[in-house]
Amino acid sequence: MALLEMRGLTKIYDQGKIEVPALRGIDLTVEKGEFTTIFGPSGSGKTTLLNLIGCLDRPTAGTIIFDGQELGGLDKKDLAMIRRHHVGFVFQSYNLIPVLTAYENVEFAIRLVNKYDKKEIRDRVMRILEAVGLAGLENRKPNELSGGQKQRVAIARALVKEPKLVLADEPSANLDSKTSEEVLQVMAKMNRELGTTFIFSTHDPLVMEYARRLIEIRDGQVAKDQRRE
Amino acid sequence: MFLTKLALKNLARHRNRTLITASIIAFAVFFYLLLDSLIGGMTEMSYEMIINYEAGHLQVVTEEYWEEEEKLPLKNLITPEPELMAAVKNVPGYLGSSAELNFQAMASNGINELPVIGRGINPQDFAGVINFTDYFVEGGMFRAGERRAFGVSPAVIGKRLADLLKVQTGDYLTLLVKDKHETFNSIELEITGVIYTGNPLVNESLVYIPLDVAQEALAVGDQVSKVLVRLENKNRAPGVAKELAGQLQAINPQLAVYSWDQLEAVTVAGAKQMGNRLIMTIILLIAAIAIINTVILSALERMEEIGMMKAMGLQTKEVIYTFVLESTGIGVLGGILGVLLGLAGVGVFTVVGLDFSGIIDMAPYGIPVVGTIYGVWNPFSFVTVFAFGVIVSLFSSILPAYWAADKDPIKAIYPR
Numbered sequence: 329m330a331l332l333e334m335r336g337l338t339k340i341y342d343q344g345k346i347e348v349p350a351l352r353g354i355d356l357t358v359e360k361g362e363f364t365t366i367f368g369p370s371g372s373g374k375t376t377l378l379n380l381i382g383c384l385d386r387p388t389a390g391t392i393i394f395d396g397q398e399l400g401g402l403d404k405k406d407l408a409m410i411r412r413h414h415v416g417f418v419f420q421s422y423n424l425i426p427v428l429t430a431y432e433n434v435e436f437a438i439r440l441v442n443k444y445d446k447k448e449i450r451d452r453v454m455r456i457l458e459a460v461g462l463a464g465l466e467n468r469k470p471n472e473l474s475g476g477q478k479q480r481v482a483i484a485r486a487l488v489k490e491p492k493l494v495l496a497d498e499p500s501a502n503l504d505s506k507t508s509e510e511v512l513q514v515m516a517k518m519n520r521e522l523g524t525t526f527i528f529s530t531h532d533p534l535v536m537e538y539a540r541r542l543i544e545i546r547d548g549q550v551a552k553d554q555r556r557e
Numbered sequence: 558m559f560l561t562k563l564a565l566k567n568l569a570r571h572r573n574r575t576l577i578t579a580s581i582i583a584f585a586v587f588f589y590l591l592l593d594s595l596i597g598g599m600t601e602m603s604y605e606m607i608i609n610y611e612a613g614h615l616q617v618v619t620e621e622y623w624e625e626e627e628k629l630p631l632k633n634l635i636t637p638e639p640e641l642m643a644a645v646k647n648v649p650g651y652l653g654s655s656a657e658l659n660f661q662a663m664a665s666n667g668i669n670e671l672p673v674i675g676r677g678i679n680p681q682d683f684a685g686v687i688n689f690t691d692y693f694v695e696g697g698m699f700r701a702g703e704r705r706a707f708g709v710s711p712a713v714i715g716k717r718l719a720d721l722l723k724v725q726t727g728d729y730l731t732l733l734v735k736d737k738h739e740t741f742n743s744i745e746l747e748i749t750g751v752i753y754t755g756n757p758l759v760n761e762s763l764v765y766i767p768l769d770v771a772q773e774a775l776a777v778g779d780q781v782s783k784v785l786v787r788l789e790n791k792n793r794a795p796g797v798a799k800e801l802a803g804q805l806q807a808i809n810p811q812l813a814v815y816s817w818d819q820l821e822a823v824t825v826a827g828a829k830q831m832g833n834r835l836i837m838t839i840i841l842l843i844a845a846i847a848i849i850n851t852v853i854l855s856a857l858e859r860m861e862e863i864g865m866m867k868a869m870g871l872q873t874k875e876v877i878y879t880f881v882l883e884s885t886g887i888g889v890l891g892g893i894l895g896v897l898l899g900l901a902g903v904g905v906f907t908v909v910g911l912d913f914s915g916i917i918d919m920a921p922y923g924i925p926v927v928g929t930i931y932g933v934w935n936p937f938s939f940v941t942v943f944a945f946g947v948i949v950s951l952f953s954s955i956l957p958a959y960w961a962a963d964k965d966p967i968k969a970i971y972p973r
Contacts (some may be wrong), residue, residue, distance in 0.1 A: 384967050409870060415870075440871065
């Protein structure tokens with residue numbers, strides 16, 4: 329069953345007198361529960377594609393259907409609501425809130441969803457922190473955590489609300505290979521256990537190893553789309 | 558609720574910056590309270606100076622005289638008839654009344670001349686309205702009907718005038734005057750007392766002589782410039798003035814009654830107070846600039862975080878809320894600190910006061926106050942300046958917070 333359907337997706341950046349095409353008519357379908365990696369050289373349009381899928385940006389042309397809903401007609405507020413309830417983000421620089429503990433950073437995401445009571449929030453946050461291997465570190469602030477631990481918090485934050493889709497932009501870029509592998513194992517585990525759809529954008533061969541679907545983007549177009557068992 | 562918690566935690570994020578901004582607000586609030594207390598004290602004191610040493614609570618006078626009072630004319634005078642004085646003495650809260658005749662004169666010590674204001678008074682009545690007893694630095698007030706050797710009239714003058722003319726008790730002084738018919742005349746005086754009051758006008762310009770001597774020299778018969786009235790309570794003066802004016806219409810339609818708050822000096826002091834409040838408001842606006850600066854700095858360094866919050870689905874208004882709440886928190890912190898400092902500062906001012914005599918002469922600025930000025934407590938100012946500090950912090954953060962919160966999430970997440 330398709331979670332995402334993209335048809336003729338085009339994004340052109342207007343930089344004064346020059347128009348820079350980032351995506352040139354992409355057609356893609358992503359099924360629910362897929363563990364997909366988008367790769368390609370710098371400037372190929374990976375991040376732009378991720379931003380459009382994540383409702384952070386709007387296409388210049390083409391359509392995106394997210395879980396049966398066409399995104400084109402939605403306003404800023406509606407897009408924010410889709411992000412809040414159905415999309416989790418993991419960025420390379422973690423973007424944790426430094427004044428909040430690991431627990432509170434994760435709690436923040438689930439509080440926004442506003443559908444659980446206090447006890448359930450606590451149970452869910454503790455469960456996800458344990459699942460990403462951060463049990464016992466929940467009261468630490470980001471500056472008291474290693475890079476890998478921070479990224480685990482970011483993953484927990486993205487997953488705690490049980491979104492339909494997690495978008496990870498270069499999640500291993502700031503991590504060493506051992507930590508990268510640990511973080512990827514966590515995400516693969518979450519994908520298996522929760523059935524959450526993951527889409528990565530990366531250059532990292534290690535991330536590609538974990539992916540069950542590899543999509544290569546070149547010059548704003550899909551150059552290769554390969555599924556693996 | 559979580560956003561509130563986040564905003565409060567952000568207050569502690571950059572403790573130094575929060576403290577510096579809160580200190581600026583605290584300083585503005587503190588400075589405002591001190592100035593307000595001091596200006597309030599100065600105004601109150603200047604009112605008291607005018608009432609106690611110059612004007613009393615009420616003045617019965619003709620409207621025409623009131624209009625031209627600055628020129629000290631010898632026309633449009635009043636006759637203190639028994640009926641008039643009886644009505645004056647029957648006003649509620651009456652303590653005393655005194656008729657006086659004011660005139661322009663040149664005071665001469667035989668060598669130098671200085672322009673002065675002559676004031677003919679009846680010393681017994683005068684004491685019922687204006688009490689100089691404790692302010693004589695030499696001699697004392699002359700008695701009713703008193704004449705010195707060779708029929709010379711007694712006089713009381715201010716200390717500053719005595720210094721300028723280099724005279725003291727027992728010395729002679731000549732007042733050169735023009736009478737009602739514009740004829741020159743002179744009044745020979747012997748100084749029987751020198752006073753130093755809190756009112757610069759009294760100290761520098763006034764020469765008190767017996768009323769009958771002044772009336773004779775100025776050829777005004779038994780007329781006087783005005784009748785001063787002292788009441789038990791100055792706050793009742795405006796109401797009593799209205800009531801008495803109504804009664805006096807039946808005696809003489811030209812008569813009017815003015816209360817102390819209608820005196821020009823009082824209105825000028827009030828206007829100055831308004832000006833000072835404007836300055837104080839500017840001080841608080843400077844605090845607003847500090848808040849704007851802090852919010853912008855805070856937003857700039859948290860741009861990626863704001864981007865992440867928007868990616869998580871926060872709406873612009875929710876991001877604004879966190880910034881505005883944070884700034885309001887700084888305002889509350891600064892306000893509390895400022896009010897505490899203000900309590901201490903105003904407390905010191907009300908007890909110890911501030912001695913202006915060694916710093917600045919206030920008389921040229923139209924503030925009839927000399928010596929130490931004491932502050933006054935104004936609880937309303939504490940409440941309003943605290944609220945103003947918080948509100949300024951809140952409103953001054955809205956625009957920069959909007960600027961930060963409305964950023965495109967992609968530009969916020971990837972600022973470079």
